[in-house]
Amino acid sequence: MTRVRRPKDPTELSAAEWVRQQLIEDIVAGRLRPGEKLCEVKIASRLGCSRTPVREAFRHLGALGLANFEKNRGGNVVRLERAMMLELFEALAEVAAACAGLAASRAEAQRRSLAERDWPHAAAPAGSGGDDDLFSVLFGVCGNRLLSEAGATIRCRLLPYWRLLGKAAEEWPVHGAPGQAETVRAMAAGDGRASRRAMRAFVLMARDQAVRGLPCSVLP
Amino acid sequence: MTRVRRPKDPTELSAAEWVRQQLIEDIVAGRLRPGEKLCEVKIASRLGCSRTPVREAFRHLGALGLANFEKNRGGNVVRLERAMMLELFEALAEVAAACAGLAASRAEAQRRSLAERDWPHAAAPAGSGGDDDLFSVLFGVCGNRLLSEAGATIRCRLLPYWRLLGKAAEEWPVHGAPGQAETVRAMAAGDGRASRRAMRAFVLMARDQAVRGLPCSVLP
DNA sequence: CATGCTGAGATTGTATACAGCAAGCATTTT
DNA sequence: AAAATGCTTGCTGTATACAATCTCAGCATG
Structure with a gap:
């Protein structure tokens, strides 16, 4: 090297x-x-x-x-096994849902800014370093550093595998966009319960797609 | 020393x-x-x-x-300020609620064992080291190591202050028991939504009591 | 052929040496 | 007297030395 x-x-x-x-x-x-x-x-x-x-x-x-x-x-x-990756996604879903729920109850100005952005690419574990994807912004506006950090850490552990998804990752924006948009709408509207539900569903969908996309050779 | x-x-x-x-x-x-x-x-x-x-x-x-x-x-x-303590409790509430929600969907045997225990003392940040209080057991049965660890870490950061609550902490079991019991019941019944709601409310109540109980000299 | 031992090499765990930064005090300067 | 300057001291950051442990090839032995 x-x-x-x-x-x-x-x-x-x-x-x-x-x-x-x-x-x-x-x-x-x-x-x-x-x-x-x-x-x-x-x-x-x-x-x-x-x-x-x-x-x-x-x-x-x-x-x-x-x-x-x-x-x-x-x-x-660390080399993730399937079970551990499922746990990571599950935890990410919960933490992100919590962040979304909290974000929905924060100052309206911030929430509005969410709706007005256009979201570059899908965000599940998402873009390697950019800090303008859904998660990074979400963690910024949810108003709780601890949840943000927990989420960011979990995401970090998933990122090494994101790269390995290859073609599957390319299709992500297509399938991911609807769930992402729904989440953002709910947050902008201040609907905490809907925000949580949408975010959780969004991440869990990402999980299924990721786990399906990785062959056993890289994800035992 | x-x-x-x-x-x-x-x-x-x-x-x-x-x-x-x-x-x-x-x-x-x-x-x-x-x-x-x-x-x-x-x-x-x-x-x-x-x-x-x-x-x-x-x-x-x-x-x-x-x-x-x-x-x-x-x-x-670390010396916590009020705002940070609120954030910690908020994060703990979210993580614990997530754990409770997941626990409610795990194998019934484990859930039943929850209902049959008798819970020693209140559990909010609770007992200094014992691992038989609500949180420790919850983290054990929720089936997700990451959420468990996140919760345990947050709890650790609150523990140094728990000791300082003094008399207020003594009253804890009294006020805490109902919320705790409700949470356990909901988990044992397998009702995820109720488990989350009860757990969140339980921790947030603990938060209010703790923040009230600590004088400004120890919690600026 | 399989198995267990052995010793050299590699790698980590810990201690210590040395250099650089920071805060406090004394001395000087105005 | 107040401010500025330069030491002095204590602590941290990094490098290096040494000890303990592991790995594994090579060999002896059954």
């Missing part, structure tokens, strides 16, 4: 933090693939720092659920 | 992990109080290890939201 050096900009970014961001990006973007071994020394030399910041970053990845580490045996990028 | 040494039992517990557990217990039990400064050197010497494992534990506390760390300036045990 190509060697990267951290920009020599000592402003506000410790090596540990930089490494952490770098590794998360690498995992989400698929440069570090599910199941891949994470070796402190190799990562450290690739990123041009010592093992210490790498270790701290590793522990953070572990806390986020993006990697597994066993004592004295190093770690791997 | 009294000096503690980790048991010299090399079975399956790295120093870092031990320190982490120790610090979490200290925070939840109030031995390390909200706002208290966390100094690597002092903690390390108190726990009889070097700074390295302590640093890793610190990062983990940060990820859990139990402590804040600023670059080059060390950290403190």
